[in-house]
Amino acid sequence: QLQLQESGPGLVKPSETLSLTCSVSGASIITEDYYWGWIRQSPGKGLEWIGSVYYSGTTYYNLSLKSRVTFFVDTSKKQFSLRLSSVTAADTAVYYCARHQASMFRGATNWFDPWGQGTLVTVSS
């Protein structure tokens, strides 16, 4: 059974870089059918897709965050990572990693399933 687990600091200072890693278990991260995505949820902005990365390194970004976001994939460790630079209080949120349907399946694509449990990141000095 596929499971995803986020890890990383829960507190980041303003202007610094937020770094999170998602560990995948129960399935290979090397797959043509899925991307690996990041979504965040804050009271003010609801659910917001940050972007997704393919095992090969191909990336898709929400343009609103693209200038500050970097993704990494480590296939040997079955992990993918997010770095968000120059954070402010507006980046305080619960961050989720999720498997992102990449290939067309039963007439659609681009949904997220399953999700990790989420990790709260607070930006504060």
Place this chain on the structure above:
Amino acid sequence: DIQLTQSPSFLSAFVGDRVTITCRASQGIGSYLAWYQQKPGKAPKLLIYAASTLQSGVPSRFSGSGSGTEFTLTISSLQPEDFAAYYCQQLNTFPLTFGGGTNLEIK
């Protein structure tokens, strides 16, 4: 970006009730819509994709319909475990976007 507007934002209902939640897209998205359920402190769980296809393991009392710009999620007979928040997500265009959510509470 495609905006998704859910209504109502809050809904109170009794166990056994039939409820419907609406999601309207700012432009046509065909059948490219998903629905999620989120319980407090938990991650969203996929219920429906392609507007009406039930994800494996999801009870048949959940159903989805619609195309273009208007979509609905219906729960035919509310069970105690269904009281949660529900979100729609458009699958059509990057950036992928979500609706603002509907909180379903016990009356």
